[in-house]
Structure formats: C-alpha cells, structure tokens
Amino acid sequence: MPRPRKPWFRKSNKRWYVEFDRKQVNLGPDRNEAFRQFHELMAKPKEERRPRKTAAIALPEIVDHFLEWVHRNRSADTYEWYRYRLERLCMLYPQMAAERLRPYHIEGWISKYELSVTSRRNYLRAAKRCFKWARRQGYLKEDPIADLEVPRAESREVSLSQDEFNRLLTFVRNPELADLMIVTWLTGCRPQESLIVDASHVDIENQRWVFRTSQSKGKKVTRVVYLNDEAMGIVRRLMLKYPEGPLFRNSNDQPWRTDAVNCAFTSIQDRMGKLTLKEEGIEIPDRDIKALIPKLKTTRIRNGRTVEKSDADLRHEAKRKLIRKLVQSLVPHYSLYALRHSFATNALRKGIDSLTVAVLLGHQDPSTLARVYQHLNQNPQHLLEQARKATA
Numbered sequence: 001m002p003r004p005r006k007p008w009f010r011k012s013n014k015r016w017y018v019e020f021d022r023k024q025v026n027l028g029p030d031r032n033e034a035f036r037q038f039h040e041l042m043a044k045p046k047e048e049r050r051p052r053k054t055a056a057i058a059l060p061e062i063v064d065h066f067l068e069w070v071h072r073n074r075s076a077d078t079y080e081w082y083r084y085r086l087e088r089l090c091m092l093y094p095q096m097a098a099e100r101l102r103p104y105h106i107e108g109w110i111s112k113y114e115l116s117v118t119s120r121r122n123y124l125r126a127a128k129r130c131f132k133w134a135r136r137q138g139y140l141k142e143d144p145i146a147d148l149e150v151p152r153a154e155s156r157e158v159s160l161s162q163d164e165f166n167r168l169l170t171f172v173r174n175p176e177l178a179d180l181m182i183v184t185w186l187t188g189c190r191p192q193e194s195l196i197v198d199a200s201h202v203d204i205e206n207q208r209w210v211f212r213t214s215q216s217k218g219k220k221v222t223r224v225v226y227l228n229d230e231a232m233g234i235v236r237r238l239m240l241k242y243p244e245g246p247l248f249r250n251s252n253d254q255p256w257r258t259d260a261v262n263c264a265f266t267s268i269q270d271r272m273g274k275l276t277l278k279e280e281g282i283e284i285p286d287r288d289i290k291a292l293i294p295k296l297k298t299t300r301i302r303n304g305r306t307v308e309k310s311d312a313d314l315r316h317e318a319k320r321k322l323i324r325k326l327v328q329s330l331v332p333h334y335s336l337y338a339l340r341h342s343f344a345t346n347a348l349r350k351g352i353d354s355l356t357v358a359v360l361l362g363h364q365d366p367s368t369l370a371r372v373y374q375h376l377n378q379n380p381q382h383l384l385e386q387a388r389k390a391t392a
Contacts, residue, residue: 007038012060012090056097060090066130085126103148124150158338159345171268180248186231188343191336199239207232273327284322292318
C-alpha cells in the first residue's frame with residue numbers, strides 16, 4: 001500500500017524512511033536529520049528525488065517489501081501470519097545485510113523460542129518464502145537460505161467422539177463460537193470455508209454451501225459442503241441475522257478471524273485444564289515458582305513506558321506460566337481443524353466408504369484420505385469389524 005508523503009519510523013531496523021515514486025529513501029536513525037533530509041528532497045525537482053544507493057539491502061527492508069507485496073496480493077490473515085513471524089526475525093537482526101543471512105542465523109533465531117515442531121516449521125517456512133520471493137523479484141541475486149531444511153509437519157491426530165465433543169461444548173461460553181464449532185463438527189468443512197461463508201454461498205434447496213472455483217482450496221474445482229438438518233437450521237438462523245457478509249461472527253458482530261478462534265480454543269483448554277487440576281487436587285509447588293522467577297524479565301511496558309515489575313507481579317507471572325505448561329500436558333489444544341478431522345474419522349468408523357468421505361471433505365485426490373487417516377489402520381477393533389463385514 002502507498003506510504004504517506006512524510007517520513008515514518010521503521011521499528012524493525014530503527015531507521016526513518018520516506019517514499020517518492022514508490023521508492024523508499026533511507027533517511028537514517030536520527031529524527032531531526034531525517035526531517036532535514038526530507039525537506040531538502042522536497043525542495044528538489046521530482047526527477048532528482050532518488051533513493052540513496054547502498055552497498056547491500058538490509059534484511060528488514062527485504063521483509064518490508066515482502067510484507068507490502070503480501071498485503072496487496074494475499075488475504076489479511078495471510079499477511080498477519082507472515083508479519084508476526086518475520087518481524088521477530090528483524091528484531092533479532094536489525095542491521096544485517098540480507099545477503100549475509102545464513103541458515104545458522106535462522107536456527108539461532110528459532111532457538112530463542114519454545115516452539116512445537118509445527119510452530120518451528122511455520123517460522124522456517126515464513127523465512128524461506130520471504131527470501132525465495134526476494135530472489136525472484138530481483139532484490140537479491142541469490143537466496144542465502146535456499147539450503148535451509150524445513151521439518152515435516154506433525155500429524156494432526158486429535159479426534160473427538162460424540163461424547164467428548166458434547167463435553168467440549170460445556171466449556172464454551174460464547175454461543176456464537178458454539179455455532180461455528182457445531183457446524184464444523186457436522187460438516188467437516190475447512191476453517192477457511194466456515195470463516196468466509198455468507199448467504200450467497202447457501203443453496204437452501206439442496207442444503208449445501210457452494211464456493212466458486214476462485215474461492216476453493218487450490219482454485220481448481222468448485223467446492224461443495226453438505227449440511228444436515230441441524231447444521232442447516234443454524235445456517236438459516238444466521239442468514240436471517242446476517243443477510244450480507246460472513247455468517248459466523250463473534251459477540252461483537254465481527255467476523256471470526258483465525259487468530260481469534262485459536263485464542264478462544266486456548267481459553268477453553270485453560271478452563272478444562274484448571275478444572276482437571278482442581279478435581280485431581282494438583283497444585284504448583286512453591287519451590288517451582290521461586291525457581292522460575294529469576295528467569296523472568298523484571299520490566300514491562302506500561303502506557304509506553306518501561307516500569308519495574310513488583311515481587312507480586314513476578315510471582316503471579318511465574319505461577320501463571322507453570323499452570324499453563326501443566327494444562328498443556330493434561331488437555332489437548334482443540335481447533336476447528338480437529339473437528340474436521342473428527343468428522344472424517346467418525347465417518348470412516350461408521351462404515352462410510354472412503355471415496356464418499358473424501359468428496360465430503362473436498363479432497364481432490366482420494367488417496368489423501370488414506371495418508372492422513374492411516375491411524376485407523378492401527379485400530380484393531382475397527383479393522384476386525386471391517387473384516388467381518390467383508391466376509392458376512
């Protein structure tokens with residue numbers, strides 16, 4: 001998106017910039033000097049306003065160019081997904097020339113965070129995508145992290161039975177979130193489908209959603225999601241309330257966003273975990289709290305100012321972190337995708353043929369079902385029942 005015609009400060013590399021004719025001019029770190037250069041440039045004829053030549057483009061500048069491209073060409077959620085991760089990279093290496101970046105720099109960056117295998121993979125993917133784009137756009141002659149290895153994603157094996165799903169709903173405080181969860185559970189739709197569906201996608205006569213090719217995953221075929229009577233009842237109610245725009249919205253009538261849904265599931269996990277701790281009489285040992293306190297930051301930002309944390313603040317933060325870690329070990333982190341996964345698993349266990357399940361899920365390649373849900377092959381009871389049906 002175009003920048004306003006005045007200098008702005010880029011936090012990632014602590015420099016002032018101004019943009020002329022879609023070219024960014026580095027005005028340096030000092031504000032007064034930056035504005036002096038800005039007024040000097042404004043006084044020149046338009047054709048003489050040129051960015052200063054630099055020996056090498058900085059890593060934060062590559063990231064900014066990439067994020068601006070993502071902002072123009074991809075969804076808001078995609079932009080935020082990249083921004084969150086790449087800005088953390090820039091904060092660690094604000095002065096580094098992009099061409100000097102190496103895989104060990106990326107590994108050092110990721111090692112500073114406690115990440116799951118999937119989260120680690122996402123950080124690596126974000127960096128790889130940015131620099132691959134920069135090379136293709138001509139910002140760099142070569143991709144400096146082309147040889148960076150990205151681990152395989154963890155398989156998603158969180159699957160709920162009907163009783164488990166019913167219990168999960170008892171921890172949902174937001175009826176709007178419950179609507180979204182129930183429809184996902186009953187249809188097996190993708191989160192990217194339920195979060196954008198609106199009244200124009202609903203085929204009432206055939207009880208289904210129909211997404212154009214341009215809106216479907218892979219953008220190759222039309223995507224159809226079928227609704228049973230309960231799901232259709234929820235959709236009809238939401239269509240009356242929201243004849244235009246996304247059907248699934250939060251309590252503030254704002255469309256659900258991926259991050260907001262994930263935060264809501266994290267809150268559910270916390271409530272379930274704390275109840276488990278209470279029921280089992282588990283408490284955090286005082287020695288563990290005292291051992292963690294020295295590892296915490298002693299300051300925080302409040303109203304733009306750095307302030308010292310009190311002893312009570314540090315103790316509360318340490319206890320909260322320990323409880324969170326314990327909760328994560330006791331209760332799975334559910335998600336909309338876990339509900340989709342449960343739909344497929346339960347359908348296969350009920351004897352619905354794999355081709356039909358693949359069509360309901362929107363898989364273009366039916367073999368995907370066999371790869372993703374191969375854990376059913378490890379269920380002896382399920383396989384025994386199928387063997388009996390085959391010989392009945």
